[in-house]
Amino acid sequence: GDIFGAPLAIEATVAFFLESSFIGLWMFGWNKVSKKMHALSIWIVAFATNLSALWILLANGWMQKPVGYVLRNNRAEMVDFMALLTNPYGWTKFFHTILSGYVLAAFFVMGVSAYHLLRKNNIQFFNTSFKIASRFALISALFVLMTGDFHGVEIAKTQPTKFAAMESVWETQKAAAYPIIAVPDPKNERNSFEAILVPKMLSYLAFHDKEAEVKGLKAFPREDRPPVTITFLSFRLMVGLGFLLILLSLLAVVLSRKGTIETKPTFLRIMLFALILPYIAVQIGWIVAEVGRQPWIVYGLMRTADAVSKSIDSSQVLISLAGFTLFYGFLAVIDVYLLTKYSKKGPEESVSRMKLSSVAEEG
Known part of the structure; x- marks a missing residue:
């Protein structure tokens, strides 16, 4: 790919x-x-991971909002690398994604800390880790909300069909109200049920302007619309989980401020099971991003159906898909096993094992 290949x-x-x-x-x-070099090495890994995410998301951002290209002989060619590098869609997506990862990490730490506090293991250590993670989670979750709002405005400007599907908007309207509860009916091109309408809120969410016009799905041909129901429900569930994570983070900050969170076993059990929620929210967010982009693989330029290679048949695609699924499924099982194994150990035991492994390698 002349364009897509460069950032990758x-x-x-x-x-x-x-x-x-x-x-x-x-x-x-x-x-x-x-010790300084050892600590610096993991900080460099963290920096490189974020840098890696940036280039991948800038590439994905071009697929969502193509910029800096010309079409020559039916081929997109890059003419402005800086346009790709400064694509606002890619940057809002990057910050929203990275901050979501920070929330996930913080909830993971709180979940592991809750596990050990429920078992009265190393109370002082895990009290501190829970307290630090709770504050990190709250700050990150609030920034996720803020960047999500900016990203939503960018989507409304550049991908009106996706935004309309996310909010199940059928009619183009100014000063559009926001239905807290809605049930989309794609077959009849309407919402079969709406309740608790907030006046002008949808226009404000779309463009930060209460009087702005919001394009409805009926303004676009049926063949250019994404699947509405899955996009709408995924978006609502993602937003709902986001607010739930903010609430849990706030409660965690309040309840841990005195350093006695181990005396709140009910809340610790909730936080133990809440560990999985950010993982779900992140996956649902990507469903919104990618399903909502359909039927385009490059928005407005190339349809997903046209991106299928004509040099391979369906059986080859099926075999490769099955192979990738099995391979990455196997890696996922190993990942969960190792995370569970080392999370159940205390910090001293885990570090000791790492040091022993390093010494064994040296020997």
């Missing part, structure tokens, strides 16, 4: 090599490099 090539040659090099130094560098 930069990601692979810069960010990926930084990650792979310094994660090795961190894993096998116990007692071999200075």
